[in-house]
Amino acid sequence: MGMTEGSAGRPRGRAACSRRGVDAATGRVPAVLMYHSISPCTEDPYRITVSPGRFARQMLWLRRRGLRGVAMSELLAAIGNGEGRKLVGLTFDDGYADFAEYAAGVLAGHGFTATVFVLAGRLSGENAWDTAGPRKPLLSEPGVRQLARAGFEIGSHGWHHVSLREAPVETVAAEISDSRAVLQSVSGQSVTGFCYPYGHVSAESIARVRDAGYEYGCAIWPFAETGRYALPRIYIGEADSSPRLTAKAARHWLTWGYRGPGATALAGKFLRIA
Numbered sequence: 001m002g003m004t005e006g007s008a009g010r011p012r013g014r015a016a017c018s019r020r021g022v023d024a025a026t027g028r029v030p031a032v033l034m035y036h037s038i039s040p041c042t043e044d045p046y047r048i049t050v051s052p053g054r055f056a057r058q059m060l061w062l063r064r065r066g067l068r069g070v071a072m073s074e075l076l077a078a079i080g081n082g083e084g085r086k087l088v089g090l091t092f093d094d095g096y097a098d099f100a101e102y103a104a105g106v107l108a109g110h111g112f113t114a115t116v117f118v119l120a121g122r123l124s125g126e127n128a129w130d131t132a133g134p135r136k137p138l139l140s141e142p143g144v145r146q147l148a149r150a151g152f153e154i155g156s157h158g159w160h161h162v163s164l165r166e167a168p169v170e171t172v173a174a175e176i177s178d179s180r181a182v183l184q185s186v187s188g189q190s191v192t193g194f195c196y197p198y199g200h201v202s203a204e205s206i207a208r209v210r211d212a213g214y215e216y217g218c219a220i221w222p223f224a225e226t227g228r229y230a231l232p233r234i235y236i237g238e239a240d241s242s243p244r245l246t247a248k249a250a251r252h253w254l255t256w257g258y259r260g261p262g263a264t265a266l267a268g269k270f271l272r273i274a
Ligand SMILES: [Zn+2]
Pocket: 093, 094, 157, 161, 197, 198
């Protein structure tokens, strides 16, 4: 996080991050899990697929630790109210149709929600941006609407799945703003979240996402301006058994939970919770 001095004499990065509670006084960044496709399909060169059985066990892992998986908007609102301690953000990128078939029911069974980041320009399409691996169908308009009605949050993953760092300026505007307008119309929800394709974040794209009316942005890796518009996420794959989830939770907590010399002890405390 950039900790340059702002005009009020406070660290500017911290002030920006603390809007509505993210990364507030403690410097905490919420735990957000990143999924893509939930499917029995085993051909998976990009490691974006988690089998339904593994996914069910991962959700059970959260539940047994007293954690609840929630949509990003719910997570951020709860953190803003100081109530986010037992919540974990659940996100699903690309809007694969298999979410409705294999994930939605498992989540509902636990009382969990999630955010699905959909590509506005590829509704009923497929993952044509991937150069290898199987073609996977993406959610249709009625599919998106149905998920929204079932209480899942619909976020935008842009229009076509292009890197905003590499796209021309005109394209970037359409990817960010037009996708929001279309997805709001399709879902009937206010679309407040944007997810950067490929996790490619820049200061410029953050500013555009904010100006387009979004309230948060999901990245993958930590960015210099990590905060509510560039939230890092924890990649979850098929290999993530319970011990690996515990290790990933500990690593997240060590990195983002608290800063300073007490971090190790606090990570230990988290492990008892988790
Ligand atoms: Zn994607």
